[in-house]
Amino acid sequence: MTDCGQFSEDYELYALGLLEGPEKVAFDEHLAAGCENCASQINAALELNALISSQAPQAAPSALLRQRISQTFAPAPAVRRVAKRWMFALAVAAVVVVALAAGWSYEHAARLRENAVAQTNSAELARLGNAFRILQAPGVKQVTFGPQPAAPHGSLFIQDRVGILLIAAGLPAPPPGWRYESWIVPKNGAPKPIEPFQADPDGPAMSLIPGPLTLADIKAIAVSVEPPNVPATTPTKVILAAPLGD
Amino acid sequence: MPVEHPFEEDRELIKRLKSRDGQAMLALYDKYGGLLYSVIFRAVPDRATAEDLVQETFLRIWNRVHTFEEEKGRLQGWLVTVARNRAFDYLRSVRNLPIQASARLEDLEQAGCFANKEASRDNPADKIAKTAAVRQALKGLSQEQRQVIELTHFEGMTQTEISEKLNKPLGTVKSLVRSALKNLRAAAREEGVV
Numbered sequence: 001m002t003d004c005g006q007f008s009e010d011y012e013l014y015a016l017g018l019l020e021g022p023e024k025v026a027f028d029e030h031l032a033a034g035c036e037n038c039a040s041q042i043n044a045a046l047e048l049n050a051l052i053s054s055q056a057p058q059a060a061p062s063a064l065l066r067q068r069i070s071q072t073f074a075p076a077p078a079v080r081r082v083a084k085r086w087m088f089a090l091a092v093a094a095v096v097v098v099a100l101a102a103g104w105s106y107e108h109a110a111r112l113r114e115n116a117v118a119q120t121n122s123a124e125l126a127r128l129g130n131a132f133r134i135l136q137a138p139g140v141k142q143v144t145f146g147p148q149p150a151a152p153h154g155s156l157f158i159q160d161r162v163g164i165l166l167i168a169a170g171l172p173a174p175p176p177g178w179r180y181e182s183w184i185v186p187k188n189g190a191p192k193p194i195e196p197f198q199a200d201p202d203g204p205a206m207s208l209i210p211g212p213l214t215l216a217d218i219k220a221i222a223v224s225v226e227p228p229n230v231p232a233t234t235p236t237k238v239i240l241a242a243p244l245g246d
Numbered sequence: 247m248p249v250e251h252p253f254e255e256d257r258e259l260i261k262r263l264k265s266r267d268g269q270a271m272l273a274l275y276d277k278y279g280g281l282l283y284s285v286i287f288r289a290v291p292d293r294a295t296a297e298d299l300v301q302e303t304f305l306r307i308w309n310r311v312h313t314f315e316e317e318k319g320r321l322q323g324w325l326v327t328v329a330r331n332r333a334f335d336y337l338r339s340v341r342n343l344p345i346q347a348s349a350r351l352e353d354l355e356q357a358g359c360f361a362n363k364e365a366s367r368d369n370p371a372d373k374i375a376k377t378a379a380v381r382q383a384l385k386g387l388s389q390e391q392r393q394v395i396e397l398t399h400f401e402g403m404t405q406t407e408i409s410e411k412l413n414k415p416l417g418t419v420k421s422l423v424r425s426a427l428k429n430l431r432a433a434a435r436e437e438g439v440v
Contacts (some may be wrong), residue, residue: 009424012431017334018404048434050323052399053330056288060280067295069275074268227263241317 004030004037011038011045033126130163130208137162145242146170152240156221163211163242166221171199172239177228183208183235185220218244256321263311271308278322282329289333291407299336303329323403366431376434391426392420 007027013019031038033039050212134140137159144170146153154168166182174180180199183191199205220243224235253295259277282303287296306328314324385394397403397411405423409416 011404013398013423016398016402017331018398018402020404020406036328037390046269046327047320048266048322048380048431049330049399050326051376052395052430053285054322054377054386055280055381055384056281056284056400059284059287059296061283061297062293065283065300066272066275068297069279070272072301073271073304097326124305129284152283235436 004035004041007038008041009124011041012049013040015045015049048096130210131165131206134159134162134208141245143242143245146240153222154242156242156244158215158244159211161212163213163222164209164224166209166242168199168205168207168223168240168242171223172225173207174225175227178225179228180205180239181223181226181232182205182209182223182229182236183222183232184209184213184218185222185241186217187219188217191222191235196226196232215244220244248263260311260314260321264314271304274307274325275304278325281322282325285326285329286333289330289402290336295336296333299332300329301330306332330399330402350357379433379436380430383430386433387426387429389431390422394422395426395430398423 005148007014007030010023010027013026019027027038031042065148114132134157140159140162141158142155142157143158145156150174152168152170154170157165158169171180179196181196182194184194185191194209195207196205197205207221207223220241222235222238222242223240224238226232228237230236259274263274277298283296283300283319285294286299286303288298290299303325304376307325310328314321384395387395393412397408398405402412405419406416408414408423409419412419416433
């Protein structure tokens with residue numbers, strides 16, 4: 001192998017791709033022979049070159065370039081945002097229509113809509129989208145529960161492949177910091193927690209039980225209140241149990 | 247109050263890029279887009295072309311990020327190298343010059359070449375010190391030395407091309423380039439840059 005010394009002043013030019021002629025040929029051959037020292041020196045030269053290049057006078061690209069980068073690498077969120085907006089509007093409208101169809105007052109329906117509109121974060125939009133999918137699913141079955149207005153009352157919208165949507169009103173306010181939790185109550189075995197959710201006192205609330213489900217195995221959908229910072233394993237205080245019906 | 251560690255932030259960005267998170271590319275652009283544009287615009291002072299080249303640079307980064315070892319890589323050095331090489335490739339193509347050098351350049355663009363043996367030292371203070379040391383070293387060059395370094399590092403010209411442009415003998419240009427690089431290297435080593 002040739003001596004490294006003869007290349008000691010060429011590392012930076014080589015790393016820039018600017019070494020030429022016999023010097024480049026000789027250096028290529030030397031590197032091809034596997035000189036680890038020179039490979040290491042080239043790495044250092046790359047670093048120095050990068051630092052020199054970084055001294056270029058500061059210039060600002062147009063705002064359009066950022067848009068182009070966004071469209072090239074991250075277009076989905078923009079598309080999803082539009083889709084979510086539509087899904088959000090449709091879901092809110094559908095839930096209100098369903099609430100009115102279920103015999104609720106306009107005040108309750110309006111409050112449900114306000115709650116939905118207030119929940120503008122993406123997770124809530126996704127929930128509303130899923131609620132809408134259940135309401136629109138073919139063969140969806142509605143089962144009402146708790147006909148007394150003072151007690152928890154509402155509807156289950158049931159579709160085995162898509163899931164179950166629970167819309168309930170008249171839920172007693174939980175103690176401060178506590179939360180509502182929905183449960184699947186199977187015909188055999190222990191209740192299974194589904195999701196924590198919030199609702200205004202006396203206001204309508206919504207919980208989703210995602211499908212697919214084997215409806216024949218489910219006895220009811222229940223709602224409990226649960227203390228803060230404790231994972232739901234068994235219902236602490238059941239406030240509602242809505243049978244699925246036949 | 248803990249100081250945010252840019253190296254840690256870069257590591258997280260690289261992880262997200264490797265998992266093909268397009269939003270991370272936007273974050274990368276927000277952090278380094280200005281620098282890469284500056285590097286390219288210095289070589290290709292046409293806004294529209296420079297922006298096209300920046301976009302191509304980010305595409306190249308996206309396609310090669312899997313080679314980057316976030317545990318020991320120096321992200322900024324790699325990004326600047328990719329951007330500068332993209333600009334040099336473009337200049338060679340418009341100057342009708344051979345671009346066979348690019349093949350080896352692509353090898354040198356492999357992110358693994360930027361392995362940082364002393365990653366723990368790459369903290370914000372070091373970064374500032376390195377930049378300042380190189381800037382100072384550039385200022386310390388003679389006007390002729392600085393001119394040839396600008397032509398090599400910012401405009402991608404070979405020594406032969408510089409010789410023609412400046413109408414100076416090739417031997418003189420080589421001597422200027424080598425002495426300038428020797429000074430920069432020495433200053434950088436004194437500051438622990440390389």
